[in-house]
Amino acid sequence: MEDVKAYIESGVLELYVLGDLTPDERLEVERMALKYPAVKAEIAEIEKSMEMYAQEHAIEPSENLKDKIVNSTLVNLGDDRIFTKQRKHTDEIAYEDDNVITMPKRTQFYKYAFAASVALLLISIYGLVNLYSQLQESNTQLAVLQADKTKFANQVNLKDEQLKLYLDTNYHIVRLKGLPKTPSASMVLAWNPSTQKVMVDMNAMKLPKHDAEHQYQLWALVKGKPVDMGIFDNATVDSAIVKEMKNVASAQGFAVTLEPKGGSINPTLNQMVVIGQF
Template identity: 70%
Template sequence: MEDVKAYIESGILELYVLGDISPEDKLQVEQMAAQYPDIKAELDDIAQLMERYAGEHAIEPAEQLRQKIMNSLLVNLGDDRNFIKQRKHTDEEEFEDDKIITLPQRNQFYKYAFAACLTLLLISIYGLVNLYSKLQDSNTQIAALQADKTRFANQVNLMDSQLDMYRDTSFKVLKLKGMPKSPGAAMVLAWSPVNKKVMVDVQSIKLPQHDKQHQYQLWALVKGKPMDMGVFDNPTGTDTAGVKEMKNVALADGFAVTLEPTGGSINPSLDHMVVIGQF
């Protein structure tokens, strides 16, 4: 029955009644109508519907249209008589009175089903896009939390180092004072000859601002000779570090800071010394 229903809804029966069908399909329709009563009944209903519709909208056809219809009927009825010769249209003939009959669509199910599927598809796409956006926001928040966690862990480690420095009595605190070119400069560091650590109090750094092509370099004065202890920058407003650990040194008579090209120098630029301090 499903095949019969699908065959009826395919529209081939309407084409058969209209005569707009190939000989092979015409023969198939006749065989199906003979085999299935439902198809035969549907075929009769279509013929009656077209006849009634044509009667309600009937007009006097032009001679050429009349001959075309008669020829079509003769073909469908299997008449072997000679067909009426069709006249060829001339350029001057017009068919303004001809009227094309449009049959109402018999089945809207597939159109509505397609519209419903399309609507569901659009809703699904919108939902997926919305979900993807929320996932992206969640990933951003997670990344921000992880960054905050890392910063917090670093701060805790620095605070531990600072506390260890204050608890360790082997540390010696030294205040470096400004040179004549920078009398307001100052900095405090702590050095332990026992564990050889040098810790700079970041919050105490008060050095002139420098450009991006330069950095400050710390030097240990060992028996009158400078020894590289690493480079550092002026703290920024967002710098929360308490102390900065520099390179280790076992012996030192004092410390000094010079302004050097970024990355530091092998030998200090004495003309650019900003602070110095001795034990």
């Protein structure tokens, strides 16, 4: 009896009920069940317990989904209810497995329970993927809104800086006008003699567009001589509203010329586009 008890507790009977044994292993279990009533009773108890567990935890899928999964599952699983193949023999020839018992047919419920579990798993995966996609979309929208908010805040700050520039009495406002060859060109800058700062109003700048090989260069007119104040490009949508140039201690006026990219040591006078004096 100790061997029978150990056999029952080995877990092979649970695998037998689940259908996870090889044909030879299944045949061995059936022989043990024929020989030992305790083994047969244990098999029946396991089947009963598993059926009760499946009934308690089963989730009924939709009819349409259930039909599709069950039809596919039944084709692949096959019919495993018959344990031995019937053999023909005469009275003179006896086969060893003639006395093998036929176990009770298993209910179709196992297959439906399995199909329901698969359906629940697929539905859960679909739900998780859909939720993840919605979360990613929400994060993207939030990032766009945050970027717009930051851009708007920067624009407000720059507008405030521009307004303060014009309201600050320490700054001298210089309006540069176009020459005969550039009559529509204009630019506004502010110069603070105390701090020596020179600020160009990019928002009010109206200069002809230049190619990628050239840039505009600002010059301060100091005692009749041009002094380099730095280079800049045409204003764009993303350009700062106010651009700070090089400092200058004193100036009688300012001018802008079109120079090769990177600027020049001396201004190209025939490329002058705007000029303004105090």
